Amino acid sequence: MKNEKVTCKEVMKHVCESLGENLNDDRCIEIKKHLDLCPNCREYFKSVEITIDCYRKYNVQVPEEAHDRLMKMLGLEE
Amino acid sequence: MEEKKLIERAQSGDKKALADLVKNYEQTIYNFAFKICRDKNYAEQIMQDTFYSMVKSLHQFDHNSKLSTWLYRIVANHCLMMARKLKNHPFVSLDDDENLFEEKYAADWSSIPYKDTENEELKIILDKAIQNLSPDYRLVFLLRDVEGLSTEETAQVTELTIPAVKSRLHRARAFLRKEINEAFS
Numbered sequence: 381m382k383n384e385k386v387t388c389k390e391v392m393k394h395v396c397e398s399l400g401e402n403l404n405d406d407r408c409i410e411i412k413k414h415l416d417l418c419p420n421c422r423e424y425f426k427s428v429e430i431t432i433d434c435y436r437k438y439n440v441q442v443p444e445e446a447h448d449r450l451m452k453m454l455g456l457e458e
Numbered sequence: 459m460e461e462k463k464l465i466e467r468a469q470s471g472d473k474k475a476l477a478d479l480v481k482n483y484e485q486t487i488y489n490f491a492f493k494i495c496r497d498k499n500y501a502e503q504i505m506q507d508t509f510y511s512m513v514k515s516l517h518q519f520d521h522n523s524k525l526s527t528w529l530y531r532i533v534a535n536h537c538l539m540m541a542r543k544l545k546n547h548p549f550v551s552l553d554d555d556e557n558l559f560e561e562k563y564a565a566d567w568s569s570i571p572y573k574d575t576e577n578e579e580l581k582i583i584l585d586k587a588i589q590n591l592s593p594d595y596r597l598v599f600l601l602r603d604v605e606g607l608s609t610e611e612t613a614q615v616t617e618l619t620i621p622a623v624k625s626r627l628h629r630a631r632a633f634l635r636k637e638i639n640e641a642f643s
Contacts, residue, residue, distance in 0.1 A: 392559045396628040427567045431635040432603045437575045442488040446502045456477040
């Protein structure tokens with residue numbers, strides 16, 4: 381595949397499809413080359429990573445009362 | 459105690475072992491249910507339903523998959539049942555994924571407070587964005603990207619094919635990224 385055939389839109393799609401997978405086919409190599417040369421696509425790549433990171437870090441703890449109600453409901457209270 | 463032994467004891471009626479299993483997974487299940495429904499009361503209800511199902515059918519667990527994968531399948535089903543029951547939110551259709559890559563807005567991502575896990579503004583935006591995504595897509599995104607299951611495990615939990623998991627995942631990622639981009643523009 382020639383470099384000019386890879387558009388930014390294709391790169392964005394590819395980033396969303398293959399993030400987290402270690403792919404080394406010709407298309408991936410071409411996409412990686414494009415990312416090295418295109419700051420907009422690099423920014424896009426980073427923003428997808430940040431999106432995932434935001435949802436990973438947003439956690440809630442089981443309230444103590446909810447734990448007690450669960451154990452009671454299951455007949456497993458101490 | 460090793461999990462396999464704990465499960466075997468719980469299967470043979472040991473209440474202490476069963477309580478330990480529940481305690482080992484309640485945080486994961488509650489957190490996951492919250493991430494799907496974004497509501498603490500519904501998350502508690504789903505957690506109770508999930509462990510009730512687990513206790514009822516633990517004797518059928520055969521160690522062919524990890525207990526966590528088995529539990530994810532149960533909690534995922536309860537989340538989908540709850541979403542169907544509530545049906546109070548219109549979801550954005552992702553059938554045409556071309557729109558997902560149209561950039562009308564340009565946020566400055568370096569200004570997004572993503573390292574501040576307690577930032578209330580960000581939490582509201584994240585809740586709103588994921589609630590616009592249909593629960594089927596939410597499930598795949600959360601299992602694969604947030605809980606860290608493999609594509610194969612995600613397919614097993616959701617009973618989807620691997621290409622279907624990949625397709626939902628890339629649309630969900632692009633959609634959520636787009637929603638956050640617009641919110642911060």
